[in-house]
Amino acid sequence: MQIRSVGIEGAGQLAEMDKHCFSDSWKEKDWQQFLSLPQYRCYIVTAEELPKGFLLISTAADEGEIIKIGVLPECRRQNFGTSILREAFEKWQDEGIRHLFLEVRESNRPARALYQKLGFEEVGIRKNYYKNPQEHAVVYARHFA
Secondary structure: OEEEEEOHHHHHHHHHHHHHHOOOOOOHHHHHHHHOOOOEEEEEEEEOOEEEEEEEEEEEOOEEEEEEEEEOHHHOOOOHHHHHHHHHHHHHHHOOOOEEEEEEEOOOHHHHHHHHHOOOEEEEEEEEEEOOOOEEEEEEEEEOO
């Protein structure tokens, strides 16, 4: 398993993976917009040279936000999500990030279990946050010492 940074040149690949991971996926131009801004970084996890998942993050001061994380459906429950998040945690701590935030669909029990396993705590609800289908978002936070 390898985890590598990807920039704007990877927008097409990210859009393709995103389409397989989410019903409300982003188009290539959306990925390009995010990846052209300095506060956003993206990582791809691969195995046997094939992409398995991605993580898009944003940082500002001592805070980080997980904007989007996806693992291809056929690759779920194989620790790709855990691995990419743990790698990001190490990088963030080295960079002085002390507070992490994310939101997730209320119905996404596997992702919520993963976040809780990794030390995130539920801190709120954003009503009707998601579209396609409409659903509440659960907000999580994790704090480093």
